[in-house]
Amino acid sequence: MIELQLFPALAGEVTPIVVAFVLGILFGTQLQGKISKRMIGLIIGLSIIAAVLFEAPIFTWSLLAGFISEHISISVAFVAATIGMFVGKAFRGGRE
Amino acid sequence: MESKALKGSRGIIAVIALMIIFVGVSTSLLQLNGNVARGISPEYNALAPYEAPNNLASWVYDYRGFDTLIETGVIYVGALVSVLAIGRGIVRTKGVAEEAPVAQSSMDFHVSSLNVILKYFGIPVIILIVAYSLLVLTGAATSGGGGFQCGVIFSSAFLLGMIFYGKKNPLNLSKKFLIGIGGFGWALYALLGLPGYLVTGYWQYNVGADLWSSGLISGVSGMSAVVPDIMRQIFGDPFRILLVLSDGTYASTAGIVPLINIGEAFNVIGAIGLIFLVFAYGYTDEEGKSK
Amino acid sequence: MNESISNLWSIPLFIIIPILAAILLNVLYSRKRAISVTAVVSSLALIVVSVLSPFGFHWFTGQPAVLPTGGYTYRADLLGWNLALEYYYGPLQQIAIFLASVLLLFVVLIAINSLKKNTGTYISLLFLTFMSAAIVIMVNDFYHLWIGVEIGSLIVAGVVLATGEAVSQKAALKYTFFSALSGAGLAIALALILGVTGYANISDAIIAMPLNDASLASVLYVAFGFTVLSWIYAGGLAPIHPLKADVYGSAFPHATILLQTQSKLMLVAIGLVILRLFGTLPFAKEVMLSVSVLTMMIGVVMAMLQTDFRWTLAYLIVSHSGLVTLGISLGTVQGIIGGLFQAVNDVVYMSVLLLACEGIYYFGRGTSIKTVSGIAKRAPWLAVAAIIGAFAASGVPPFNGFQSEIILIQASLNYGMPELAIVVLMVSVTTFIALFKGIYNIFLRPDDAPQAGEKQGMPVPRMLYVCLAALIFITILFGVYPQLAINFLNEAALKVVYIPWVP
Numbered sequence: 001m002i003e004l005q006l007f008p009a010l011a012g013e014v015t016p017i018v019v020a021f022v023l024g025i026l027f028g029t030q031l032q033g034k035i036s037k038r039m040i041g042l043i044i045g046l047s048i049i050a051a052v053l054f055e056a057p058i059f060t061w062s063l064l065a066g067f068i069s070e071h072i073s074i075s076v077a078f079v080a081a082t083i084g085m086f087v088g089k090a091f092r093g094g095r096e
Numbered sequence: 097m098e099s100k101a102l103k104g105s106r107g108i109i110a111v112i113a114l115m116i117i118f119v120g121v122s123t124s125l126l127q128l129n130g131n132v133a134r135g136i137s138p139e140y141n142a143l144a145p146y147e148a149p150n151n152l153a154s155w156v157y158d159y160r161g162f163d164t165l166i167e168t169g170v171i172y173v174g175a176l177v178s179v180l181a182i183g184r185g186i187v188r189t190k191g192v193a194e195e196a197p198v199a200q201s202s203m204d205f206h207v208s209s210l211n212v213i214l215k216y217f218g219i220p221v222i223i224l225i226v227a228y229s230l231l232v233l234t235g236a237a238t239s240g241g242g243g244f245q246c247g248v249i250f251s252s253a254f255l256l257g258m259i260f261y262g263k264k265n266p267l268n269l270s271k272k273f274l275i276g277i278g279g280f281g282w283a284l285y286a287l288l289g290l291p292g293y294l295v296t297g298y299w300q301y302n303v304g305a306d307l308w309s310s311g312l313i314s315g316v317s318g319m320s321a322v323v324p325d326i327m328r329q330i331f332g333d334p335f336r337i338l339l340v341l342s343d344g345t346y347a348s349t350a351g352i353v354p355l356i357n358i359g360e361a362f363n364v365i366g367a368i369g370l371i372f373l374v375f376a377y378g379y380t381d382e383e384g385k386s387k
Numbered sequence: 388m389n390e391s392i393s394n395l396w397s398i399p400l401f402i403i404i405p406i407l408a409a410i411l412l413n414v415l416y417s418r419k420r421a422i423s424v425t426a427v428v429s430s431l432a433l434i435v436v437s438v439l440s441p442f443g444f445h446w447f448t449g450q451p452a453v454l455p456t457g458g459y460t461y462r463a464d465l466l467g468w469n470l471a472l473e474y475y476y477g478p479l480q481q482i483a484i485f486l487a488s489v490l491l492l493f494v495v496l497i498a499i500n501s502l503k504k505n506t507g508t509y510i511s512l513l514f515l516t517f518m519s520a521a522i523v524i525m526v527n528d529f530y531h532l533w534i535g536v537e538i539g540s541l542i543v544a545g546v547v548l549a550t551g552e553a554v555s556q557k558a559a560l561k562y563t564f565f566s567a568l569s570g571a572g573l574a575i576a577l578a579l580i581l582g583v584t585g586y587a588n589i590s591d592a593i594i595a596m597p598l599n600d601a602s603l604a605s606v607l608y609v610a611f612g613f614t615v616l617s618w619i620y621a622g623g624l625a626p627i628h629p630l631k632a633d634v635y636g637s638a639f640p641h642a643t644i645l646l647q648t649q650s651k652l653m654l655v656a657i658g659l660v661i662l663r664l665f666g667t668l669p670f671a672k673e674v675m676l677s678v679s680v681l682t683m684m685i686g687v688v689m690a691m692l693q694t695d696f697r698w699t700l701a702y703l704i705v706s707h708s709g710l711v712t713l714g715i716s717l718g719t720v721q722g723i724i725g726g727l728f729q730a731v732n733d734v735v736y737m738s739v740l741l742l743a744c745e746g747i748y749y750f751g752r753g754t755s756i757k758t759v760s761g762i763a764k765r766a767p768w769l770a771v772a773a774i775i776g777a778f779a780a781s782g783v784p785p786f787n788g789f790q791s792e793i794i795l796i797q798a799s800l801n802y803g804m805p806e807l808a809i810v811v812l813m814v815s816v817t818t819f820i821a822l823f824k825g826i827y828n829i830f831l832r833p834d835d836a837p838q839a840g841e842k843q844g845m846p847v848p849r850m851l852y853v854c855l856a857a858l859i860f861i862t863i864l865f866g867v868y869p870q871l872a873i874n875f876l877n878e879a880a881l882k883v884v885y886i887p888w889v890p
Binding site for chain 1: 149219220223224226227228230231233234235238239250264265266267268269273333334335336337338339340347349354358
Binding site for chain 2: 457588
């Protein structure tokens with residue numbers, strides 16, 4: 001069986017994070033209006049808290065994908081999506 | 097339906113019909129209680145560990161993936177028809193005098209009356225809801241979630257923005273964007289069947305998970321074509337995870353299921369977003385007028 | 388003949404080509420040239436595929452069938468439980484889809500030529516109408532049948548709404564409201580059948596059907612009731628005929644061609660499913676027969692009462708649906724052949740009449756027999772077409788309606804119910820009267836209206852005449868050589884009656 005092993009994670013644990021980030025960028029480009037730096041900090045902080053609550057998906061075994069121990073894990077995809085949206089908004093630049 | 101139509105004899109007939117239906121359905125459900133035939137489902141369950149950890153995902157998007165394609169179409173067509181009722185795409189006969197199409201005027205929003213706290217609360221909530229919808233989307237194959245849910249959650253963020261900020265919605269999706277993304281989503285879902293069709297002749301054959309030609313399961317006869325390794329890697333490997341179950345460890349991949357879910361999500365976002373947008377603000381043909 | 392191919396190449400194309408075309412057309416929206424090219428090319432492609440394709444099955448997503456002895460197989464002719472969704476393309480499907488795609492091409496050509504403004508969405512809905520018809524006629528799966536009916540009724544509402552008139556909005560709203568019931572009924576029937584048998588695949592469900600288990604008989608009857616209910620709603624049969632007639636009457640006449648094709652195919656498909664699943668239940672055929680007879684009688688009577696040619700046609704279409712279902716409900720080989728052939732013929736001659744009606748539309752004064760008159764002088768060929776259509780519809784030789792109605796009459800006589808044969812005869816005679824009332828007033832009655840209104844009209848598009856000629860050719864062809872179609876339908880009928888587990 002062919003296995004694309006991105007050490008230490010299996011690809012299937014990383015791909016969702018990338019997908020969430022890319023789609024975050026896509027929908028981030030549709031954001032309009034001004035968002036201050038403090039607001040961005042606040043939102044990312046909130047998203048990290050939320051990510052701890054959501055936990056990593058089942059059958060995730062690597063730190064990269066947010067698995068820390070059996071009871072503590074982080075949903076990296078959620079944080080990636082949030083950051084992706086800000087990146088997308090930055091891409092759009094002056095077009096508002 | 098007006099309540100007037102249900103008064104008098106028609107109403108009585110309707111009530112009697114509903115009662116007959118209710119009695120019929122409930123007695124037959126009672127009779128089925130404990131007698132339900134298992135039929136084909138044990139077969140699906142036996143194959144489950146080789147595919148997505150979320151058994152439901154492999155049912156909905158793999159075994160019955162084509163059903164879901166048409167179901168997705170129901171949402172797309174629903175949006176198309178709802179928006180048609182408001183005015184997008186009404187056609188006229190050349191040179192024949194007809195009555196003017198029924199028009200819908202825009203709904204009135206009084207944004208200024210909204211609480212300041214709500215306004216500040218809006219942007220972070222919208223962004224977090226969108227991020228949550230993307231999380232649900234990425235969990236399509238591993239946990240309860242998927243394209244439908246992602247789309248619905250996303251459009252709730254869009255609706256929230258519309259209610260809080262009116263036309264200054266921070267999530268500013270235009271009609272063109274929504275129509276485009278909806279169509280793109282359904283087309284993506286439809287075209288994801290193509291690789292399997294070209295390689296094995298079966299539409300939407302899951303070239304990534306590839307249960308049947310890879311030798312994972314023995315006792316299969318008559319599979320004419322074998323999926324090339326390169327195809328299996330492109331669609332399968334990015335989604336391969338290690339399933340540790342009580343009866344063993346399986347390296348399983350959902351194959352094209354996560355990709356299908358992205359198409360599904362786009363379609364639902366486009367469809368439901370368009371319905372919200374057009375029902376709130378009405379439809380005007382900018383494209384038509386510019387020509 | 389048992390086809391063993393389980394990955395027939397053509398079947399997905401019948402669904403995917405219309406879907407992609409519809410998406411593209413909807414996005415193109417108002418770009419005329421691109422819309423024409425896309426629409427014409429896709430509908431031509433559908434015709435070509437339907438002609439070239441061999442017969443066989445398609446198991447979507449490529450999951451095999453489970454053999455009763457264990458192990459899996461990809462051969463469709465072996466007995467096995469399907470893991471995948473199954474479509475079947477056989478002789479009946481070939482002739483139905485070929486006709487539907489030809490009609491789609493005609494309708495698209497007329498729509499491109501005669502409509503202005505933003506035709507993209509409308510034409511994309513026409514493609515989806517074809518798609519839903521193709522789904523229902525090919526599918527061998529109860530769950531998917533439900534989805535086909537569901538999406539089909541939604542699309543019908545869209546096609547009707549596209550005219551933008553208040554009357555069509557009302558018709559569409561009513562129709563969607565009630566067809567939601569049809570979908571729900573089919574879903575409940577599906578749930579019960581799944582509960583009783585455990586299979587959504589119709590052929591598998593038939594084998595697993597516990598016909599001898601008396602305790603489950605009532606469940607089967609409830610499932611049968613709901614399936615018949617959805618049959619009635621999908622095809623616009625007797626108690627709800629006004630809804631469907633409203634839909635036919637308020638859509639553009641050329642769109643009605645596709646709408647009636649879709650609904651005839653749904654009638655055929657669901658009717659055959661009922662016959663295969665429940666045909667052995669006592670009283671099943673009797674219920675179906677009485678629905679058919681009611682539909683025919685009420686339909687023609689209502690048609691006679693109408694004063695607008697569009698609505699006359701609308702009620703006649705409903706009434707002739709009863710002829711189709713009559714044949715299927717008889718459940719004999721001859722009856723099913725008659726029903727299927729009637730469906731094919733019906734679609735063709737009603738299209739001739741509807742196109743003639745569309746032609747009248749262009750003279751600018753609507754289609755009411757009170758306001759329009761003397762068209763024959765200005766458009767003699769249109770009058771000829773309408774009269775040929777009327778002859779075919781009322782079963783006058785040498786046109787196609789005669790051939791199928793004679794089979795239906797013979798089938799009713801052989802079944803031992805001469806009264807049905809009388810009803811069929813009555814329907815053809817009344818159809819003749821209803822149609823000629825309209826045709827006389829519109830075409831032949833001297834023009835008493837002042838000439839002022841004449842300027843409103845526009846010349847009838849030449850494309851309409853071309854399509855009319857092609858359809859009349861088919862009408863006469865099937866009238867003179869009925870074997871052309873019957874050879875296709877014969878096998879389908881035999882399979883339904885003698886080996887019910889094969890679609």
